[in-house]
Amino acid sequence: MSSTSRQFDRIIRAASAKLQAVRSRESWALHPAEQAKLAGLTGVALVKATRMKEAPWAERQMDAIWSRAEAELVAEVAAAEAARRQAEAEVAAAKVAKKARGWF
Known part of the structure; x- marks a missing residue:
């Protein structure tokens, strides 16, 4: 396994972990600007809820x-998986080309 492959694996693992966190609605996985907007929309929804009103706009924005x-x-x-496959294909092609040249 090459160092490039390990780099792509690390990127894929990190992005997959963030994806799982987003799917389970954990805000740490969001960008800071999205976290701030989400916090503001949550505040709007809470204020509306304390007044016994609905906040469909805020809920739609959060979704x-x-x-x-x-x-x-x-x-x-x-994209990371595709780049990893491409890098592996390039390495394999280079190896085949090297073997095709012969030993001398």
């Missing part, structure tokens, strides 16, 4: 933040 973060992380994992 949009979570779904956008999930989509970004899914794309990041897919």
